[in-house]
Amino acid sequence: DAGVTQSPTHLIKTRGQHVTLRCSPISGHKSVSWYQQVLGQGPQFIFQYYEKEERGRGNFPDRFSARQFPNYSSELNVNALLLGDSALYLCASSLGASSYNEQFFGPGTRLTVL
Amino acid sequence: AQTVTQSQPEMSVQEAETVTLSCTYDTSESDYYLFWYKQPPSRQMILVIRQEAYKQQNATENRFSVNFQKAAKSFSLKISDSQLGDAAMYFCAYIWRGAQKLVFGQGTRLTINP
Numbered sequence: 186d187a188g189v190t191q192s193p194t195h196l197i198k199t200r201g202q203h204v205t206l207r208c209s210p211i212s213g214h215k216s217v218s219w220y221q222q223v224l225g226q227g228p229q230f231i232f233q234y235y236e237k238e239e240r241g242r243g244n245f246p247d248r249f250s251a252r253q254f255p256n257y258s259s260e261l262n263v264n265a266l267l268l269g270d271s272a273l274y275l276c277a278s279s280l281g282a283s284s285y286n287e288q289f290f291g292p293g294t295r296l297t298v299l
Numbered sequence: 300a301q302t303v304t305q306s307q308p309e310m311s312v313q314e315a316e317t318v319t320l321s322c323t324y325d326t327s328e329s330d331y332y333l334f335w336y337k338q339p340p341s342r343q344m345i346l347v348i349r350q351e352a353y354k355q356q357n358a359t360e361n362r363f364s365v366n367f368q369k370a371a372k373s374f375s376l377k378i379s380d381s382q383l384g385d386a387a388m389y390f391c392a393y394i395w396r397g398a399q400k401l402v403f404g405q406g407t408r409l410t411i412n413p
Contacts, residue, residue: 285396
């Protein structure tokens with residue numbers, strides 16, 4: 186079975202632009218979480234979606250938004266990019282929204298903001 | 300606040316030797332889960348081992364084992380018979396029952412010397 190997939194692998198944007206990152210969960214998984222990993226640090230939680238509804242939000246500005254589609258794939262959108270948004274963005278999927286469910290991570294999207 | 304601290308930014312070990320990575324956490328919760336994740340240069344976050352806080356027995360997965368000290372809020376990872384493929388960033392993480400987000404430490408970079 187395919188694992189969590191993310192696209193694109195890398196992208197470069199300039200300040201003020203908008204970006205959309207995509208994630209496809211493992212087949213059968215209904216929950217998707219997004220994390221931001223700045224270089225040299227551990228991942229920070231951004232959002233969790235389950236059954237197309239937002240179940241949790243981290244301490245990120247409103248420039249960050251996400252959604253989940255009927256097939257459980259997800260998009261993370263970031264508006265008005267800042268230099269500080271440069272990071273590895275990780276998507277994780279799990280069977281359900283319970284804290285007991287193991288989260289499986291994708292390879293990430295490396296975003297560079299110039 | 301729920302925090303996870305890894306006090307060793309870098310560790311190195313000779314191949315076939317044993318190494319222990321440290322992790323402490325701060326929580327007021329009594330029911331939670333602890334994890335060690337491995338992140339190789341390929342960036343894919345892989346679960347190494349998990350521990351339920353209500354279980355007194357330390358978790359073991361082949362060459363990987365943990366020393367879980369609940370009263371001390373300590374959760375160290377022991378890697379026995381270290382192999383070159385163990386070289387990676389290791390992150391300690393925590394989630395409490397009912398929560399949506401994993402809380403990660405800053406990571407420990409493990410180098411294996413041949």
